[in-house]
Amino acid sequence: MFQGPLSESLLKKAQAKALLEIRVTNLRDFTADKHKTADDPPCGGGAGMVMKADVIAKAIAGVRGQGSRVIYMCPSGQTLTQRKVKELAKAEHLVILCGHYEGVDERVRALVDEELSIGDYVLTGGELPAMVVVDAVARYIPGVVKEMSSVENDSFHDGLLDHPSYTKPEEFNGQKVPAVLLSGHHAEIAQWRRKEALRKTFYRRPDLLAQTELTETDRQLLSEIVQNG
Ligand code: 4FD
Numbered sequence: 001m002f003q004g005p006l007s008e009s010l011l012k013k014a015q016a017k018a019l020l021e022i023r024v025t026n027l028r029d030f031t032a033d034k035h036k037t038a039d040d041p042p043c044g045g046g047a048g049m050v051m052k053a054d055v056i057a058k059a060i061a062g063v064r065g066q067g068s069r070v071i072y073m074c075p076s077g078q079t080l081t082q083r084k085v086k087e088l089a090k091a092e093h094l095v096i097l098c099g100h101y102e103g104v105d106e107r108v109r110a111l112v113d114e115e116l117s118i119g120d121y122v123l124t125g126g127e128l129p130a131m132v133v134v135d136a137v138a139r140y141i142p143g144v145v146k147e148m149s150s151v152e153n154d155s156f157h158d159g160l161l162d163h164p165s166y167t168k169p170e171e172f173n174g175q176k177v178p179a180v181l182l183s184g185h186h187a188e189i190a191q192w193r194r195k196e197a198l199r200k201t202f203y204r205r206p207d208l209l210a211q212t213e214l215t216e217t218d219r220q221l222l223s224e225i226v227q228n229g
Contacts, residue, residue, distance in 0.1 A: 003128035011135065014144040022134060023063070027051070030058040033058045039100070048102035056108050060095060064118045071133070073126030074099055079113030080133065082156035084116070088133070089140035096133060098126030107152035159212030163193035195221040202226075 002024050005011060028036040039049035060070055069091040079086070082116050088094060097112060101124050109115065116127040138144050145151050155162040166177040178191045198221050201209045214222070 001125070002131065005135065007134075007142045008022045011138055011145060013140055014141065017143065019141050019143045020138055025059060025063050027055055027059050027176065030062060031053050039102075042103070049100075050102065051100055051104040051108070052106035053111075056097065056104065057111055060111055061095065064095050068095050069093070069114075070095045070150050071102075071131070072099065072112040072115045073129040074104075074115050075117050075120070075122050077117040079102045079120075080116055080118050080136070082136075082154075082204045082227065085133075086140060087137040089137045094133070095135065096126075096130040098130050123129070155191060156208075159201075159208055161205060161208070163196040163200070191217075191221075194218070195225065198222050199225050 006022055027038045031037055038055050039051045042050045118132045139151055170177050180188055198218060202225060
């Protein structure tokens with residue numbers, strides 16, 4: 001599950017450059033019996049298996065240190081946002097516990113610092129959600145993404161969706177590159193991009209706009225959008 005994202009992509013290059021280190025720990029290494037039992041049937045009966053609290057406790061104790069933040073990926077956790085990602089990136093060490101869909105002993109919740117969800121859907125395990133967290137956080141480590149400016153220009157970094165981008169040719173399928181982008185007027189280009197980011201967010205994600213701090217210029221641009229379409 002972790003092989004793909006860790007051996008391809010920017011994450012591999014970042015690790016080769018020692019910008020970050022990603023370790024995968026097998027819960028079975030913390031079992032005590034010869035069968036390496038990491039789960040048991042649920043108390044009270046029923047289908048499926050439940051991951052054992054004692055095994056998980058030993059695993060967390062085995063990997064955590066000073067400055068570790070222990071996260072449990074589950075559908076009932078707090079939803080991950082760019083704001084949350086930025087905050088996680090300040091941590092020295094993240095420990096991410098991946099549960100199985102059949103469940104984890106409820107007492108594990110007391111062993112973690114926080115519960116996170118990547119969205120309102122259920123997957124077979126927490127591994128892919130964990131890699132989503134790793135990827136999103138890694139982008140805030142200097143050097144992982146080409147320029148920090150490309151992180152700061154992203155959708156969500158300031159609460160808005162991205163402005164549209166174009167490259168050559170000047171006309172494609174009857175659609176032209178907006179003239180201002182070919183004008184060489186940097187201030188005008190910056191203002192056009194800000195306006196288009198506001199427009200896209202206004203029409204597609206008004207919920208985001210409601211939570212975004214807007215400048216007086218932003219408000220003026222928005223009123224132009226509302227008035228003129
Ligand atoms: N939306 C997410 C996280 C984990 C997961 C699991 C209870 C299921 C989705 C605990 C139920 C873990 C998410 C594993 N699916 N599946 O972030």
